[in-house]
Amino acid sequence: MSGGWGWGCSHNEGIALYPEASRPFTSLCFDDWRSGLFVSTGIGAPDEAPVVQREQCWAGYCGGTFPGNAGDLVKSSSGRYATAFASRGAASAVKNSADSSGRGWSVTARTATHQVAVAFLKDGSTPAGKPVLLTDQPGTDHVNVHIAPYGKDRLLVSWESITGASCKDGTCTGQFSGTHLRVIDWSGNTVTADQVVNARIAGDIAVLPDGSLVWAFARATPDYSRPMGGSSPTTTTLSIARLSR
Numbered sequence: 001m002s003g004g005w006g007w008g009c010s011h012n013e014g015i016a017l018y019p020e021a022s023r024p025f026t027s028l029c030f031d032d033w034r035s036g037l038f039v040s041t042g043i044g045a046p047d048e049a050p051v052v053q054r055e056q057c058w059a060g061y062c063g064g065t066f067p068g069n070a071g072d073l074v075k076s077s078s079g080r081y082a083t084a085f086a087s088r089g090a091a092s093a094v095k096n097s098a099d100s101s102g103r104g105w106s107v108t109a110r111t112a113t114h115q116v117a118v119a120f121l122k123d124g125s126t127p128a129g130k131p132v133l134l135t136d137q138p139g140t141d142h143v144n145v146h147i148a149p150y151g152k153d154r155l156l157v158s159w160e161s162i163t164g165a166s167c168k169d170g171t172c173t174g175q176f177s178g179t180h181l182r183v184i185d186w187s188g189n190t191v192t193a194d195q196v197v198n199a200r201i202a203g204d205i206a207v208l209p210d211g212s213l214v215w216a217f218a219r220a221t222p223d224y225s226r227p228m229g230g231s232s233p234t235t236t237t238l239s240i241a242r243l244s245r
Contacts, residue, residue: 009029009031009038010031010032010033010034011031011032011033011059011060012029012030012031013029013030013031013032013057013059013061013062014029014030014062015027015028015029015030016028016029016072016073016083017073018073018075018081018124020124026039026073026075026081026121026124026125027039027073028052028073028083030055030057030062030085031057032057032058032059032062033103033104034048034051034103034104034105035054035055035056035057035093035104035105035106035107036051036052036053036054036055036057036090036093036105036107037051037052037053037055037085037119038050038051038052039051039052039121039124039125039126039127048103050125050126050127051127052083052119052121052127052131053085053087053089053090053117053119053130053131054090054093054105054107055087055088055089055090055107055109056088056090056107056108056109056170057107061169061170061171072084072085072146072147072148072204074147074148074149074155076149076153076186077152079123080120080121080122080123080128080186081120081121081123081124082118082119082120082121082147082155082186083118083119083121083147084116084117084118084119084134084145084146084147084157084159085117085119085145086114086115086116086117086142086143086144086145086159087114087115087116087117087131087133088109088110088111088112088113088114088115088170089109089110089111089115089117089133090107090108090109090110091108091109091110092107092108093105093106093107093108094106109170111138112138112165112167112170112172113137113138113139113140113141113142113165113167113172114141114142114143114172115133115134115135115136115137115142116133116134116135116142116145116157116159117131117132117133117134118131118132118134118147118155118157118184118188119131119132120132120186120187120188132187132188134157134182134184134188134190139163139164139165140161140162140163140165140174140177141161141162141165141167141172141174141224142159142160142161142162143159143160143162143202144158144159144160144202145157145158145159146158146159146202146204146205147205148205148207148213149207149211150183150211150213150243150245151211151245153185153186154183154184154185154191155183155184155185155186156181156182156183156205156213156243157181157182157183157184158179158180158181158182158201158202158205159179159180160176160178160179160180160200160202160222161176161177161178161180162174162175162176162177162224163175163177171227172224173224173225173226173227174224174225175224175225176200176221176222176223176224177196178196178197178198178199179196179197179199179200179201179202180194180195180196180197181194181195181196181197181243182194182195197241199219199221199241200217200218200219200220200221200222201215201217201239201241202215202217203215203216203217204216210245211245212242212243212244212245213242213243214240214241214242214243215240215241215242216238216239216240217238217239217240217241218235218237218238218239219235219237219239220232220233220234220235221233
């Protein structure tokens with residue numbers, strides 16, 4: 001397809017696209033230059049795209065891990081959008097005086113750990129209020145956040161939790177404590193309490209024609225007790241998890 005943009009996301013720390021039927025794809029990106037999650041819609045993304053959430057970002061790392069797939073940018077029948085991400089929030093966000101362009105930001109994270117946030121857009125280029133926090137547990141890190149449509153007017157959000165978290169520069173170690181599944185509405189309100197699965201089912205979510213949700217994943221319990229070294233859990237089996245409506 002023709003289009004795209006030559007600038008606007010700086011070092012891309014994560015991007016999502018929604019495959020629109022008849023116009024440029026709606027897109028979101030985390031970047032390290034303007035420090036946060038931005039709406040970057042259209043074939044000529046504006047250099048100052050609308051801000052969804054300020055985060056502490058730099059090349060190779062961002063305060064909010066954001067998967068690069070269309071399944072994590074969900075569109076409703078009314079044309080609204082929802083996205084979920086791991087967020088450290090912003091205790092402060094000020095223009096970076098060292099950036100001569102005047103467009104860079106310096107952000108101080110609110111928490112050392114990542115919390116689960118959901119943001120809503122009125123349309124493909126207009127954020128709708130502040131993101132909604134689904135968790136607020138400073139001692140627990142939350143990673144591999146995903147969102148998918150679940151029925152006509154509900155959303156499923158999934159994430160892994162790491163308890164007893166010890167963090168340095170945005171990277172946390174601790175004890176894997178399961179995959180959480182929570183159903184919310186399009187305002188971010190909890191519809192069902194968390195269902196915790198004692199397995200890592202952190203892959204991208206596929207939506208089947210009947211509305212069921214499916215993950216393809218490697219059944220290997222992750223080891224978050226220390227930074228990744230020369231080895232990691234292994235398996236020779238590809239597993240499938242299905243959540244029926």
